Each structure stands twice: as C-alpha cells, then as structure tokens.
Amino acid sequence: MNLAGQLRPIVAALAVWAATALAAQAEEANDYPTAARAEYVYGCMKANGESRQAIEQCSCSIDVVASIVSYERYVTAETALSMSQVRGNLGVQFRTSEQANSAVTDLRRAQAEAEVRCF
Secondary structure, eight states: OOHHHHHHHHHHHHHHHHHHHHHHHHHHHTOSOHHHHHHHHHHHHHHHOSSHHHHHHHHHHHHHHHHHSOHHHHHHHHHHHHHTTSOSHHHHHHHHOHHHHHHHHHHHHHHHHHHHHHO
C-alpha cells in the first residue's frame, strides 16, 4: 500500500472528528430555545422601535448575548431581575444574592457588548 492509501483512513478520521467538534461548538452556541430568543427580540423591539432595522439589530443582540452567556446563566439573570422587583423578603433575597447579582452582571456585560456590535 502506498503512502496515500495509508493516509486516507487517517484523513477520513480527522474529517469526522472536525465535523463532530464543529457540530458540538455550534450546539453550544445555540443552546437558547427559540422561544427565549423570540421573547428577547420582542422585548428589544418594544424598547427600540418596531421596524425592520430593529428586528435585525435585536436578532444580532440575542446572538451576541448567547455567544457570551450560557442559557442557564441567562435564565438565572432573568429570574433574578424579575424576582428582585417583588416586594418583601422574597425580593430582598434576590436583590442581595451574590449568585443572582453575578449572573445579572454577566448578562449586563453581554448586553453592553451586543449594543456595541449591533446598534
């Protein structure tokens, strides 16, 4: 068997490995459910105008946020923001939680980056 014949299985194995790695990376970058992305874009458009340009900017924004913050971290931040508005002891727990504040800070940084890239 010549050198080309010997390398063919190795090249094929590397191609399969690369395709698998790229698929895994794409899946990680797209771990936000469609409904969560749509909800973000809807809220963003309400704040930035209901135009074609706003759709594109807000869609870009959620893509940037999703590339920086995992969906799990995003849910934590959104929950903390929502629950921190509740009056009483329950709201205080979310306003003073280090984990919640850290997640909110991460989300705000991602949104700031999205603002720079998309708007």
